[in-house]
């Protein structure tokens with residue numbers, strides 16, 4: 009069977025270090041032709057040689073070898089039982105929440121990604137009849153106080169988007185387990201290179217693969233990694249019935265991006281540390297939100313559960329004028345949504361990523377008209393700083 013042939017080395021790479029696993033994937037090169045680049049199986053369907061004889065692949069909505077290579081690679085990298093690749097991070101989240109039923113209560117980080125908030129409100133609260141509650145889970149007592157008998161799931165981001173709050177995954181997972189609640193962690197910002205939520209007790213890891221995993225701003229994708237067969241069966245069913253599995257070409261692009269994950273994360277994180285320090289002393293900057301500051305409220309938690317701080321920085325400027333000047337006058341840095349790619353991007357959460365969040369909640373979180381978010385790229389750090397400097401200087 010070809011399927012078996014494809015995956016005969018699947019477990020033999022367990023001894024490799026993370027930096028090598030990202031390069032060599034689950035199967036890595038093609039065992040049939042020796043192609044070093046894993047093939048893109050651009051096919052909708054698979055031939056059966058005879059009745060009852062199957063390669064293990066039937067139809068690409070259900071399984072496709074290129075998608076499977078990505079899924080198995082992600083399961084290895086996050087240390088999960090299995091993984092699932094979706095057409096977007098939001099499709100992956102929809103599939104996750106697809107296990108909820110009327111009356112279920114879900115606790116989420118309070119400054120969650122705007123699109124996840126929208127799913128919670130417009131689909132699961134208004135149509136399905138679930139109750140999504142947003143809590144500052146960087147305070148464990150607040151999380152504990154929110155738990156009810158009908159709490160089914162805790163969904164957290166750490167660091168959060170965009171306020172860079174840190175949640176203690178291990179402490180939260182202990183509480184979740186003691187109540188029989190599933191813990192899902194959106195690991196988009198740090199990736200398994202810096203943080204492995206499953207090792208810290210989470211049940212499910214979610215990703216917008218569009219961001220650091222892809223790393224080149226050229227694919228939209230989502231990933232879910234699970235720890236149990238029951239969860240795996242749920243996601244298999246979601247892909248099979250909703251038809252939201254990632255296409256072969258896009259799966260291949262994520263596999264290609266993954267090969268340089270470690271190099272990119274190191275550089276982006278290093279650049280971000282320097283840019284954050286520089287921003288902090290700038291007279292037109294009011295506050296810098298960055299997980300790597302030693303005086304960040306949960307710096308100790310970050311140090312314990314992650315090996316790096318990532319490439320994301322949020323900034324509150326002194327005025328709306330400075331914010332507008334920055335957005336309008338950057339030259340190399342691109343004013344665009346999204347994050348995690350090789351290019352430094354600047355976004356305006358108020359009208360872009362967090363537009364779906366009601367104004368009063370946004371204001372309380374600190375997402376105001378003076379607030380911008382930076383995704384630091386892999387360019388030379390001096391060029392990033394110089395560009396920010398000249399763009400801010402033009403504000404009156």
Ligand SMILES: *Cc1c(COP(=O)(O)O)cnc(C)c1O
Pocket residue numbers: 096097098099121123124165169194196197215216217218219228229230
């Ligand atoms: C971008 C993002 C998402 C949504 O992912 P898409 O791939 O855009 O659908 C979810 N969570 C976080 C933290 C994100 O940054």
